[in-house]
Amino acid sequence: NTFIICFFVVCTSLTIGTLGGYALSRSNYRYTFILLITALIFRAMPPITLVAGYMLPFFQWNVWGLMPTTIIVLVAINQPFTLWMLHSFFQNIPKELDESAKVDGCTQFQAFRYVIIPVMWPGVITTGLFSFLLAYNDFAVTAMLLSEENRTMVPQVAAFLGTTYTEGNIMFAVASVVSATAPLFILVMFFQRQIVSGLTQGAVKG
Numbered sequence: 670n671t672f673i674i675c676f677f678v679v680c681t682s683l684t685i686g687t688l689g690g691y692a693l694s695r696s697n698y699r700y701t702f703i704l705l706i707t708a709l710i711f712r713a714m715p716p717i718t719l720v721a722g723y724m725l726p727f728f729q730w731n732v733w734g735l736m737p738t739t740i741i742v743l744v745a746i747n748q749p750f751t752l753w754m755l756h757s758f759f760q761n762i763p764k765e766l767d768e769s770a771k772v773d774g775c776t777q778f779q780a781f782r783y784v785i786i787p788v789m790w791p792g793v794i795t796t797g798l799f800s801f802l803l804a805y806n807d808f809a810v811t812a813m814l815l816s817e818e819n820r821t822m823v824p825q826v827a828a829f830l831g832t833t834y835t836e837g838n839i840m841f842a843v844a845s846v847v848s849a850t851a852p853l854f855i856l857v858m859f860f861q862r863q864i865v866s867g868l869t870q871g872a873v874k875g
Contacts, residue, residue: 670736671805671821677740678804679797682751685744687793690755691781695764705756708749716746717809724813734816742810747803751796758792759785798856805853822849 693701723742727733762785770780786793805823812824820828826849 670815670819671823674736674740674743674811674821675801675804678743678747679800681740681744682747682800683755683793683797685748686751686755686796687786689752690759691785693752693756694759694762695767705753709753712746712749712753716807717813719746720810720813727814733814734819736815736819739811739814739819742814743804743807746810747800750803751800754796754799755792758789758796762788801856802853 693705720742724733727738732738766784766788767777767780770784771777775783807821808823808827811821812827815821815824826846
């Protein structure tokens with residue numbers, strides 16, 4: 670369940686974020702910064718305040734407890750952060766690359782797909798990892814919107830930890846916490862080079 674939700678959240682967030690971030694970074698729209706600030710304000714709001722408003726409609730539409738519902742909510746919550754971060758990466762890429770690709774016969778989308786994305790691939794991976802961590806570590810949304818059989822690892826571990834006080838399964842509780850954090854360490858170690866490259870992208874020029 671955790672892998673399925675995180676996979677679709679990351680893929681959807683990166684798809685929308687790369688297209689939206691690229692469009693905003695190349696747009697001359699005068700209110701672009703205001704749109705980004707508004708998106709960041711929504712991301713700064715506690716997720717529990719937003720989820721509370723979703724509960725009644727989800728019950729009425731019989732979509733509570735389903736993984737697609739939770740995926741949509743997590744994407745909506747994490748999308749402003751993804752959009753803001755990818756927009757900053759695109760800002761560091763000179764517009765001359767787009768113009769050179771168009772001179773060579775590329776369309777706007779082809780320039781984006783074959784020229785811009787390969788250049789900022791470390792930034793995409795870094796943003797994807799942050800999006801994965803936000804979805805993986807989420808407790809409030811997954812605990813409130815998922816049924817017991819569809820729970821992800823974090824709320825399931827939290828529910829199991831509650832039994833240690835009555836059943837005394839201390840070692841099992843420690844093992845469950847380690848098993849929940851181990852995938853994060855492995856993922857960060859595997860992509861550590863891309864993370865460093867993405868976080869420092871644009872810091873040194875020339």
